[in-house]
Amino acid sequence: MDATKLSTSESVSKKKGKKAKNKVKSEEKPVVEMDTESEVKEEKSASGATFPPTFSMSEIKNKQRRHMMFIKLKQEKRKQKLELKKKRKREREALGDEAPPKEVPKTIENQRVYDETTVNPEDEEVAFDEGTDEFSAYFNRLTNPKVLITTSDRPRTRTVKFCEQLATVIPDAHVYYRRGLALKRVIPQCVTHGFTYLLVVNEDRKVPNGLVLCHLPDGPTAHFKVSGVRLRKEMKRRGKEPTEHSPEVILNNFTTRLGHTVGRLLAALFPHDPQFVGRQVATFHNQRDFIFFRFHRYIFKNEKRVGIQELGPRFTLKLRSLQKGTFDSKFGEYEWVHKRHEMDSCRRKFHL
Amino acid sequence: MADKSQICSIWLGSETGILKGVSLSKKQAFNFCEMSSLSRDQEVCVMAWGDENESEVLVGSVNGTVKTFSTDKGIFTGSRECGDLSQGRFTGLAVTDSSLITCVESGLLKVWKEGSTDTVEVNVGSGICRMRQNPSQRHRVATGGKENPLKVWDLERPDKAIFTAKNVAHDWLDMRVPVWVRDIGFISDSDKIVTCTGHHQVRVYDPSTSQRRPVLEAQLGEYPLTALSLTANQNTVVVGNTHGELATLDLRKGLMCGCLKGLSGAVRGLQCHPSLPLVASCGLDRFLRVHSLEDRSLQHKVYLKSRLNCVLLSSRELESSSVDVTGDVEEVKAEDDKDEDEVWDTMETVTEKSKKRPAEKEKAAVTGVDGKKKKKVSKK
Numbered sequence: 001m002d003a004t005k006l007s008t009s010e011s012v013s014k015k016k017g018k019k020a021k022n023k024v025k026s027e028e029k030p031v032v033e034m035d036t037e038s039e040v041k042e043e044k045s046a047s048g049a050t051f052p053p054t055f056s057m058s059e060i061k062n063k064q065r066r067h068m069m070f071i072k073l074k075q076e077k078r079k080q081k082l083e084l085k086k087k088r089k090r091e092r093e094a095l096g097d098e099a100p101p102k103e104v105p106k107t108i109e110n111q112r113v114y115d116e117t118t119v120n121p122e123d124e125e126v127a128f129d130e131g132t133d134e135f136s137a138y139f140n141r142l143t144n145p146k147v148l149i150t151t152s153d154r155p156r157t158r159t160v161k162f163c164e165q166l167a168t169v170i171p172d173a174h175v176y177y178r179r180g181l182a183l184k185r186v187i188p189q190c191v192t193h194g195f196t197y198l199l200v201v202n203e204d205r206k207v208p209n210g211l212v213l214c215h216l217p218d219g220p221t222a223h224f225k226v227s228g229v230r231l232r233k234e235m236k237r238r239g240k241e242p243t244e245h246s247p248e249v250i251l252n253n254f255t256t257r258l259g260h261t262v263g264r265l266l267a268a269l270f271p272h273d274p275q276f277v278g279r280q281v282a283t284f285h286n287q288r289d290f291i292f293f294r295f296h297r298y299i300f301k302n303e304k305r306v307g308i309q310e311l312g313p314r315f316t317l318k319l320r321s322l323q324k325g326t327f328d329s330k331f332g333e334y335e336w337v338h339k340r341h342e343m344d345s346c347r348r349k350f351h352l
Numbered sequence: 353m354a355d356k357s358q359i360c361s362i363w364l365g366s367e368t369g370i371l372k373g374v375s376l377s378k379k380q381a382f383n384f385c386e387m388s389s390l391s392r393d394q395e396v397c398v399m400a401w402g403d404e405n406e407s408e409v410l411v412g413s414v415n416g417t418v419k420t421f422s423t424d425k426g427i428f429t430g431s432r433e434c435g436d437l438s439q440g441r442f443t444g445l446a447v448t449d450s451s452l453i454t455c456v457e458s459g460l461l462k463v464w465k466e467g468s469t470d471t472v473e474v475n476v477g478s479g480i481c482r483m484r485q486n487p488s489q490r491h492r493v494a495t496g497g498k499e500n501p502l503k504v505w506d507l508e509r510p511d512k513a514i515f516t517a518k519n520v521a522h523d524w525l526d527m528r529v530p531v532w533v534r535d536i537g538f539i540s541d542s543d544k545i546v547t548c549t550g551h552h553q554v555r556v557y558d559p560s561t562s563q564r565r566p567v568l569e570a571q572l573g574e575y576p577l578t579a580l581s582l583t584a585n586q587n588t589v590v591v592g593n594t595h596g597e598l599a600t601l602d603l604r605k606g607l608m609c610g611c612l613k614g615l616s617g618a619v620r621g622l623q624c625h626p627s628l629p630l631v632a633s634c635g636l637d638r639f640l641r642v643h644s645l646e647d648r649s650l651q652h653k654v655y656l657k658s659r660l661n662c663v664l665l666s667s668r669e670l671e672s673s674s675v676d677v678t679g680d681v682e683e684v685k686a687e688d689d690k691d692e693d694e695v696w697d698t699m700e701t702v703t704e705k706s707k708k709r710p711a712e713k714e715k716a717a718v719t720g721v722d723g724k725k726k727k728k729v730s731k732k
Binding site: 116117123125126128129132257324330331332333334335336337339342343 | 367368370383390391392550575576578594595596613614616617618636637638655657658659
């Protein structure tokens with residue numbers, strides 16, 4: 001059965017495809033049309049005579065044979081796809097300048113559902129809102145950031161190292177051991193000591209998995225889910241330790257109103273003026289509601305080429321909730337809460 | 353400005369001090385404010401209708417001023433100083449017979465008479481979260497707050513509360529149950545009062561009975577309930593909490609009927625329409641949402657760029673312009689039917705005659721036989 005199938009398929013497609021087909025067609029043309037059709041049908045039925053018309057490849061019980069058939073099917077398909085591609089390329093070259101523009105493939109970012117809360121840069125109301133919100137003190141250069149980093153109680157090595165490395169990345173950051181203290185009591189003490197941020201790394205099963213970032217005088221509290229933490233020793237081809245210079249901050253793709261708030265929250269962790277001498281840059285890149293943090297050192301080889309070395313820890317954040325006011329998970333008012341069943345139903349809808 | 357304000361059926365106050373009007377029929381939102389003189393201390397805390405026919409909106413701000421906005425003219429027509437920042441924010445605003453009632457967080461309830469400067473002052477206790485007026489007996493107000501139980505005051509006899517609620521019995525650990533009244537609602541046609549608390553309880557009190565403890569108590573969710581509104585049929589109540597969960601509760605049994613989905617931020621303002629089964633909600637997620645209470649679906653969602661504090665629904669039809677349109681269409685159809693019947697009666701059975709109207713011609717062509725099709729036409 002296989003042999004016959006092979007031969008027919010060979011005759012139809014293997015022999016330089018089109019030419020073989022043309023030959024077959026030209027041979028059949030002088031004969032009456034009805035006959036050719038019936039002949040073709042017979043050929044097909046002859047090739048499929050071994051299999052009934054309602055045959056499906058999954059009915060073959062012999063695994064090897066089934067597998068071979070499947071491989072052949074895939075090869076056929078790939079061949080047809082390549083042919084189609086080549087044909088299109090030929091047509092494109094033939095048309096030259098008149099060719100229609102290349103079609104852009106659809107990606108989830110392309111197909112993103114338009115979010116009506118996307119901020120228009122010229123919007124006065126939003127500008128006023130941002131100009132007078134809780135971060136206005138930082139953005140008007142009235143305060144300098146001072147960050148307190150701590151963990152959940154009894155942290156393991158990995159979390160401790162993560163906190164230490166975060167403290168090297170963020171200038172003016174102090175790591176303190178938690179000692180089982182209640183955050184609601186820690187916060188007023190931080191305020192009196194002049195801290196502007198409280199960063200709590202939560203740990204579960206010996207690995208950091210959450211981050212609570214609380215802006216201090218009365219500012220919003222963001223709760224993130226942390227994943228993909230890579231400490232410095234696990235990074236390949238990394239550079240030397242980060243220096244004390246203030247890094248530049250890059251915030252990518254925070255377009256919606258919520259994204260703006262989160263972007264400002266992350267930007268206010270770092271001092272206003274980066275020290276370009278240090279050539280260090282911290283990037284918060286938002287894509288599909290995940291915020292990727294990377295810390296690099298760059299060097300300009302000439303005007304157009306840059307070399308970068310990744311230093312520092314690497315992690316991804318996903319916003320779980322944004323609460324107005326300082327940390328109060330029970331009685332605080334939430335500005336945004338991630339609700340999985342309502343918000344994650346559409347794959348093309350993002351909130352940041 | 354005037355035409356914009358006349359079509360608005362929902363009014364909202366925001367944290368930036370802007371009064372927003374939304375017209376659902378035209379699907380537009382308008383800001384009524386002076387963009388140059390915005391400041392955070394004009395943040396709107398409370399809103400109320402200035403008069404019976406809802407032509408004036410009273411807006412209370414954080415700095416203690418109460419501004420009057422005329423919906424016909426579309427401008428702020430007046431403002432009065434009713435307190436200052438030291439006393440706390442406004443927690444309630446109401447109007448009776450040409451006098452204004454205001455209540456602030458520190459507990460100072462004042463009745464401002466029109467024209468004269470003397471005020472009647474009542475101290476209702478500190479830490480007030482809400483003051484509401486009884487819509488059927490407008491000289492009665494209820495207040496409640498953090499560690500401040502529900503009290504009903506009659507403004508004609510302001511020295512002592514008519515009704516003070518008693519705290520429920522100690523819980524199963526024999527500990528005192530904390531009190532935190534967040535919002536109050538009056539059930540019409542009776543003396544009953546519904547409250548929602550920051551400890552996720554909904555309680556119904558009946559002052560006409562001798563029982564000062566709640567008649568009905570229901571626990572709802574795990575987060576503080578921030579807003580409450582009674583529906584048009586007074587048996588159900590809609591409550592919202594700080595996580596953006598809206599739920600309807602049946603007051604006869606105290607069981608939850610269903611949830612309204614869509615909100616992602618804390619609910620700050622909630623109001624049910626007086627006659628239609630609709631509820632408007634606004635909150636910290638900067639959206640106004642109108643849900644239908646019958647099938648719990650979202651009818652309208654409007655993005656308003658600032659955090660919203662309060663919402664006011666007008667009693668008229670929310671989509672008034674579309675209602676007018678359908679009315680006209682129906683009238684036209686009725687006329688058509690009558691004419692057609694007459695024509696059918698006078699017409700002979702021959703099909704070719706009708707050149708009077710294209711509609712008739714279709715029907716004539718369709719019908720070979722009179723009798724059956726005639727019935728169909730008349731059914732329309």
